[in-house]
Amino acid sequence: MILMSRRNQQVPYVVKLLMTQACTLASPTIFTTLRRPSPPCSAAMTAAAVDPSNLDSIFHQKKLLRNKVKKELRQMDPTSRIQQDDAIQRVVLEAPWFKSCQRLCAYISCAALREVDTSKILAEILKEPSKDGDSRMRKMLYVPRVEDKNRNMRMLHISKIDDLIANSMNILEPHPVDADGKEREEVMSSKEPVDLFLLPGLAFDKSGRRLGRGGGYYDTFLERYQELAKRQNWKQPLLIALSYSEQIMDEGVIPTTPNDVPIDALVLPSGVISMSEAFRQSCE
Numbered sequence: 047m048i049l050m051s052r053r054n055q056q057v058p059y060v061v062k063l064l065m066t067q068a069c070t071l072a073s074p075t076i077f078t079t080l081r082r083p084s085p086p087c088s089a090a091m092t093a094a095a096v097d098p099s100n101l102d103s104i105f106h107q108k109k110l111l112r113n114k115v116k117k118e119l120r121q122m123d124p125t126s127r128i129q130q131d132d133a134i135q136r137v138v139l140e141a142p143w144f145k146s147c148q149r150l151c152a153y154i155s156c157a158a159l160r161e162v163d164t165s166k167i168l169a170e171i172l173k174e175p176s177k178d179g180d181s182r183m184r185k186m187l188y189v190p191r192v193e194d195k196n197r198n199m200r201m202l203h204i205s206k207i208d209d210l211i212a213n214s215m216n217i218l219e220p221h222p223v224d225a226d227g228k229e230r231e232e233v234m235s236s237k238e239p240v241d242l243f244l245l246p247g248l249a250f251d252k253s254g255r256r257l258g259r260g261g262g263y264y265d266t267f268l269e270r271y272q273e274l275a276k277r278q279n280w281k282q283p284l285l286i287a288l289s290y291s292e293q294i295m296d297e298g299v300i301p302t303t304p305n306d307v308p309i310d311a312l313v314l315p316s317g318v319i320s321m322s323e324a325f326r327q328s329c330e
């Protein structure tokens with residue numbers, strides 16, 4: 047049986063697990079060739095496509111799963127959390143796809159929401175280039191700003207962590223205008239493509255499903271950005287989420303709808319799980 051992946055490549059209905067050192071210095075990358083959760087192959091999506099009233103049931107199941115995962119995250123041992131935060135960020139900082147990326151969108155982690163910490167990754171991206179001949183280009187960093195309650199989010203350029211202020215949800219985000227009174231660059235208006243998104247989420251599975259916090263901000267934004275990249279003939283950005291081991295679900299547990307955008311890879315404290323051919327190619 048042959049299925050189509052999100053990049054429209056044929057994916058055999060076979061699960062292959064390969065351990066390889068090719069894509070990470072910190073820990074092994076697990077390459078999985080799995081049935082992609084693209085619309086035709088998800089039971090939940092297929093049902094939703096023929097019966098829109100079924101969406102209510104899917105959203106209800108999503109809500110139950112969010113509550114379960116949030117409870118588990120609140121109960122996590124603080125020492126284990128710190129260890130996992132460090133390990134996950136180390137994997138990212140040492141990964142070839144991170145080192146080589148020139149422009150990325152990343153989330154500003156919120157400790158109260160028990161999100162995987164991104165502070166070390168952000169600090170590394172924003173640190174001043176050393177004066178001792180380090181000629182590496184500074185990466186362009188864009189971070190989310192929620193514009194309204196209708197799933198509208200922008201990704202704005204920041205150059206220092208002080209550019210951020212807490213919003214009504216207590217998440218740090220940039221003001222649309224910088225300290226010099228200049229409008230910040232928005233990623234959707236940039237002339238250059240983004241190579242990488244580092245994504246938050248509540249639950250994930252090994253075939254690329256991602257459950258967010260229920261706002262629909264990321265799915266909406268990612269769909270718009272993928273359409274932009276297609277129109278511009280740009281390479282699609284890698285979509286990589288960061289996850290504690292507690293957030294990995296068995297196959298079939300995460301309910302999905304056609305709007306859910308599948309991810310390319312997942313970073314866990316133990317390494318990277320690859321879910322797409324695009325990710326594998328980025329490691330070559």
Ligand SMILES: Nc1nc2c(c(=O)[nH]1)N(C=O)[C@@H](CNc1ccc(C(=O)N[C@@H](CCC(=O)O)C(=O)O)cc1)CN2
Binds near residue numbers: 116156159161260
């Ligand atoms: N760090 C971070 N920034 C982000 C997101 C995110 O998930 N994490 N977003 C991703 O979309 C957008 C903001 N969306 C958000 C959606 C919900 C909640 C929140 O606090 N939800 C509560 C439940 C609220 C309720 O049910 O009424 C929670 O999850 O406990 C926060 C941000 C943009 N910025």
Ligand SMILES: Nc1ncnc2c1ncn2[C@@H]1O[C@H](COP(=O)(O)OP(=O)(O)OP(=O)(O)O)[C@@H](O)[C@H]1O
Binds near residue numbers: 256264303
């Ligand atoms: N691309 C889209 N176009 C229109 N509506 C969307 C889109 N993506 C999500 N939505 C809507 O947003 C709401 C929240 O969706 P869902 O529960 O899947 O969010 P989530 O995946 O938890 O959140 P997020 O994407 O912000 O991480 C739903 O009503 C969903 O139909």
